[in-house]
Amino acid sequence: MTTGGDGIPEQQQRPSRLADLADLSSLPPERVPAATPIEAGEDRLRTARRELAVLLGEFRRTAVLVPLDGNGDLWSAEQNGVRWICAFSDEEALSRFARARGDAEREWVYQTVLGARLLDVMVPLLPGPAGVALDAGSEDGGMLFPPVAGIVPDVVAVDLGGMR
Structure with a gap:
């Protein structure tokens, strides 16, 4: 078994397949699972709340x-x-x-x-x-x-x- 410069076997240095699957950003867009309608709605709600917070902050200071x-x-x-x-x-x-x-x-x-x-x-x-x-x-x-x-x-x- 070969080891890397840090003494950890190379097999353990590579990310596992599970880590690859967890990193959806590395997948091509067509392979990224679509958000469920509930998740999409929650994302829109979070975005709207952030936008409102920005507008409210601006209004309060103006x-x-x-x-x-x-x-x-x-x-x-x-x-x-x-x-x-x-x-x-x-x-x-x-x-x-x-x-x-x-x-x-x-x-x-x-x-x-x-x-x-x-x-x-x-x-x-x-x-x-x-x-x-x-x-x-x-x-x-x-x-x-x-x-x-x-x-x-x-x-x-x-x-x-x-x-x-």
Whole structure:
């Protein structure tokens, strides 16, 4: 029996066939077993969660424009029992929203607020479930940050029984 430079017999130095099978990346694509529908769904879910975490982190670190209503409060709208604070990434997005509402002629007074402050401080102050709608009325539909755990404080997250 010959040994390698490390004193281990050559037969033991080579990866076993089992190791080859475990390393599916070495197989040609047509030989890699297809993921089951459940595995594929779990992969899509993990990918979507990562993408949401990136978007949420970006939003939390970004100053956004929030129009004020006639009383000087943050402008919001209710849909299906959820109150949405309307926030905009820039004046152009706010302008598109105003035009879509047929309200482009009036002056839109707004306040600049950090996304984290909207989610962590302002949302809990609203009665009932609330979230943030970013760039409502935009061509791509904008982004919703709903009142769920991981986005708003747990005490107001509807999926954790935090209904007010």
